[in-house]
Amino acid sequence: MRQTDKSEVIVVGAGPSGLACAYTLAKKGIETIVIERGEYPGAKNMFGGIFFSSIMEKLFPSFLDDAPWERFVGKRKFAILSGDSEMAFDTKPEFFNKPPYNHSFIAKRGEMDKWFAKKVEEAGASILTDYCVQDFLYENGKVVGITSGGDDDSFMADCVVCAEGANSILTEKAGLREKIGPERRSIAVKENIRLGQSVIEDRFGLTGRQGAAYEYFGSSVPGLLGNGFIYTNRDSISVGVGFSLSDYLEKKDGKTPNDILEDFKNHPAISPLVRGGETVEYMAHMIPSDGFKHLPELYRDGLLITGDAAGLLNTSFFHEGVNLAMASGIFAAETLAEAHEKSDFTSETLSEYEKKLKNSFVIKDLENCKNFLSFLHDHKAIINDYPALMNDVVVDYFRVSEKPKSVVKKEIFNRVMKNVNITQMAGDMWGAWRNLV
Amino acid sequence: MAKSRLSLEDKLFLVKTAKDTVSHIKIDNSICKKCRDKLCLRLCPAGTYEEINGKIEAAYENCLECGSCRVACRDGGIRWSNPRGGFGVSFSNG
Numbered sequence: 190m191r192q193t194d195k196s197e198v199i200v201v202g203a204g205p206s207g208l209a210c211a212y213t214l215a216k217k218g219i220e221t222i223v224i225e226r227g228e229y230p231g232a233k234n235m236f237g238g239i240f241f242s243s244i245m246e247k248l249f250p251s252f253l254d255d256a257p258w259e260r261f262v263g264k265r266k267f268a269i270l271s272g273d274s275e276m277a278f279d280t281k282p283e284f285f286n287k288p289p290y291n292h293s294f295i296a297k298r299g300e301m302d303k304w305f306a307k308k309v310e311e312a313g314a315s316i317l318t319d320y321c322v323q324d325f326l327y328e329n330g331k332v333v334g335i336t337s338g339g340d341d342d343s344f345m346a347d348c349v350v351c352a353e354g355a356n357s358i359l360t361e362k363a364g365l366r367e368k369i370g371p372e373r374r375s376i377a378v379k380e381n382i383r384l385g386q387s388v389i390e391d392r393f394g395l396t397g398r399q400g401a402a403y404e405y406f407g408s409s410v411p412g413l414l415g416n417g418f419i420y421t422n423r424d425s426i427s428v429g430v431g432f433s434l435s436d437y438l439e440k441k442d443g444k445t446p447n448d449i450l451e452d453f454k455n456h457p458a459i460s461p462l463v464r465g466g467e468t469v470e471y472m473a474h475m476i477p478s479d480g481f482k483h484l485p486e487l488y489r490d491g492l493l494i495t496g497d498a499a500g501l502l503n504t505s506f507f508h509e510g511v512n513l514a515m516a517s518g519i520f521a522a523e524t525l526a527e528a529h530e531k532s533d534f535t536s537e538t539l540s541e542y543e544k545k546l547k548n549s550f551v552i553k554d555l556e557n558c559k560n561f562l563s564f565l566h567d568h569k570a571i572i573n574d575y576p577a578l579m580n581d582v583v584v585d586y587f588r589v590s591e592k593p594k595s596v597v598k599k600e601i602f603n604r605v606m607k608n609v610n611i612t613q614m615a616g617d618m619w620g621a622w623r624n625l626v
Numbered sequence: 627m628a629k630s631r632l633s634l635e636d637k638l639f640l641v642k643t644a645k646d647t648v649s650h651i652k653i654d655n656s657i658c659k660k661c662r663d664k665l666c667l668r669l670c671p672a673g674t675y676e677e678i679n680g681k682i683e684a685a686y687e688n689c690l691e692c693g694s695c696r697v698a699c700r701d702g703g704i705r706w707s708n709p710r711g712g713f714g715v716s717f718s719n720g
Binding site for chain 1: 632637638665671672697
């Protein structure tokens, strides 16, 4: 491509935040090109499996009828695994099971991002695939374009939006953050396992397009901050584990991420759910765990950072990523529309983007869970010891024997007193309420 | 109960990849030589890294492009960049 190729805005990355940004810009009549390194939008992307769609539905009111989602989340389960045991909270409220289905849909990024990208093109933006941006181009310190590395292989723009994702190489190169270390990222590995539609519906107790989202804590990822998951697609399931990179590196028990996934799949609570399935695909991806305290700088002259690249992911139990990413893309587009009007893309004008994020649920939710990961990291008893103890207590309580129940109760009480420091546990619980919920 | 475990090799066989002729992972063994942890050897979900005759080597064609090795390698022995446009993995079920 020649040096003369120019667009008003370049968006790097055709994921949820990049596409939401490009769609909003195109609707405002701003000339936009989305540059994607994958063969198609979604080819390099992976997520757990739940697409939180509230923002998407604002862009496309016909989402429910048109979008290629697999199943709506009609049923959720939160389980704690301990040794060979499982304890679970299972919920199937009516509210999840009628439109708009709590804006929660199980989806595949390969399908969803492709669909979204088509809508973006229809709105007037261009999408260029198979092009990997290696660096930004600068003029007097302002970002003025992108390059794939070759001398004559570049694109110029008034402003660049970097929606490159969790592996935020360009953001680091631009000096908006230091090189990320393992404490800033989690890793997830996932398999797509084909079971067939009727097996899935029978096995998970589902009807029609209803789907199940199961999340497993405790020994699903032994001693690590993270969890295992199963999400039901139409005729396959997504099975995976995700955990903090720094935790994993500290643990040093020689297990590879694939070993941890295989152990999870072979847990007695999981193996009946995956039994007989055919693994179709194996994938891996990083998840940002920057949180509120370690967000990168979000803009500089001629550049905005959105989505996972900006660490905009709710690291708490909610695991929301897609809707925060999309919201940030839309805020970036609105900021750029104002900048476009003024023909001013300096950091002063672009700082409006950060204000918009701060005034929205995006940064507010990140702030709300700002201590989530560090609290769990410093209070490992909450993910290791207490779940195991709780499991033992339940087992003892329901154990059938001729022992009088009064004796059983006393033994349980003694067991708890022996295994935990009550003052410490009370403190941990209070801390958990304040920092985790 | 008999455990059925799928080997990593079998799983990698399922991944659709356009192999480049040049590696997107560069190893500086003068740095790796001094690294005690060699975290890359167990961290990579694709088992890309191997130590052969005291040197770290990367089977870059197996890379799933998660970037964890880049993040975990503090000393900079691994220089990881995204594969060139048109190369690397294409996930369908991400």
